[in-house]
Amino acid sequence: xxxxxxxxxxxxxxxxxxxxxxxxxxxxxxxxxxxxxxxxxxxxxxxxxxxxxxxxxxxxxxxxxxxxxxxxxxxxxxxxxxxxxxxxxxxxxxxxxxxxxxxxxxxxxxxxxxxxxxxxxxxxxxxxxxxxxxxxxxxxxxxxxxxxxxxxxxxxxxxxxxxxxxxxxxxxxxxxxxxxxxxxxxxxxxxxxxxxxxxxxxxxxxxxxxxxxxxxxxxxxxxxxxxxxxxxxxxxxxxxxxxxxxxxxxxxxxxxxxxxxxxxxxxxxxxxxxxxxxxxxxxxxxxxxxxxxxxxxxxxxxxxxxxxxxxxxxxxxxxxxxxxxxxxxxxxxxxxxxxxxxxxxxxxxxxxxxxxxxxxxxxxxxxxxxxxxxxxxxxxxxxxxxxxxxxxxxxxxxxxxxxxx
Numbered sequence: 001x002x003x004x005x006x007x008x009x010x011x012x013x014x015x016x017x018x019x020x021x022x023x024x025x026x027x028x029x030x031x032x033x034x035x036x037x038x039x040x041x042x043x044x045x046x047x048x049x050x051x052x053x054x055x056x057x058x059x060x061x062x063x064x065x066x067x068x069x070x071x072x073x074x075x076x077x078x079x080x081x082x083x084x085x086x087x088x089x090x091x092x093x094x095x096x097x098x099x100x101x102x103x104x105x106x107x108x109x110x111x112x113x114x115x116x117x118x119x120x121x122x123x124x125x126x127x128x129x130x131x132x133x134x135x136x137x138x139x140x141x142x143x144x145x146x147x148x149x150x151x152x153x154x155x156x157x158x159x160x161x162x163x164x165x166x167x168x169x170x171x172x173x174x175x176x177x178x179x180x181x182x183x184x185x186x187x188x189x190x191x192x193x194x195x196x197x198x199x200x201x202x203x204x205x206x207x208x209x210x211x212x213x214x215x216x217x218x219x220x221x222x223x224x225x226x227x228x229x230x231x232x233x234x235x236x237x238x239x240x241x242x243x244x245x246x247x248x249x250x251x252x253x254x255x256x257x258x259x260x261x262x263x264x265x266x267x268x269x270x271x272x273x274x275x276x277x278x279x280x281x282x283x284x285x286x287x288x289x290x291x292x293x294x295x296x297x298x299x300x301x302x303x304x305x306x307x308x309x310x311x312x313x314x315x316x317x318x319x320x321x322x323x324x325x326x327x328x329x330x331x332x333x334x335x336x337x338x339x340x341x342x343x344x345x346x347x348x349x350x351x352x353x354x355x356x357x358x359x360x361x362x363x364x365x366x367x368x369x370x371x372x373x374x375x376x377x378x379x380x381x382x383x384x385x386x387x388x389x390x391x392x393x394x395x396x397x398x399x400x401x402x403x404x405x
Contacts, residue, residue, distance in 0.1 A: 009081030020317035068099035307374035308341035
């Protein structure tokens, strides 16, 4: 098939999307990003381009237009691999659509999803169950009194994720779990001193370990119809400050709790009701106090762990091609197949997944070869990269030993 692919980003997300296109179509993706990262460096399944000033001074569009002209193909699929790049694609879609094919939602809906205050305020009365949440305005010192209604521990995270990532500081984390008021005040001051001047989300901590976390990925086609949905139970997430919130082990088609059909139907009904198109991911946690799945956020892109859909037999690359190039109308599919995705070595699974039933299911599925590590692809014959992935496994063991959540 005569098309090319441009992926923006150099992280794990970019790698598995490149793997998707290589597996399905034998395509070497063009991968453009600001920094070389071990996930994509030295890979043989992509053409890697590093532009350190990619998002500076309006160069984002220029670099992408220049790349499209260099590729010189009628059909070039464009995929952003983090929130920043997705936002930039949508902001510049009028110019980029002259050269690229992509499936992203409109700017207004994107803002409601990316800006967490707008997300919770917009959808607090929807069919979704959301955790108890309030907001603290760093410019006004406004909102802290509402913490009195919360029980510790609490969670604090940035409302504007894109802006928050523009600042780098010691002690920075994606999510902060805080056990008392003093820790809360110290963390707020730390973030404020960094230069971040937007709002913070203050949220109840839903009790329970990582196995109470769930993930659901959708593909909604250009006609805003959901055509694919996954639903998986997470066994483990990253435990470092910078990585918390990124899952490392998930099993699709597995759920030890009830109400699975109810929550799956709710998510589909919701995402179609808001008129979404593109790939998105729901982050959820099962609350054993009221037996409800609470939605933390909706990410307007494929997750870094999204290769588990491919492991079940449903490759997101195919859905993009069928939608954007072939204009095929797929019927809705709920992925019921079971498959394990894991970024970590078995040692970590054995020692850090606390739920024994989940652990048994993990190793039973792995024995049946219903298992995948998205970063380890036998067709990517790069000795240097494969060595780095081996060393990464060893480092994972160290990281879990030295960090707890």
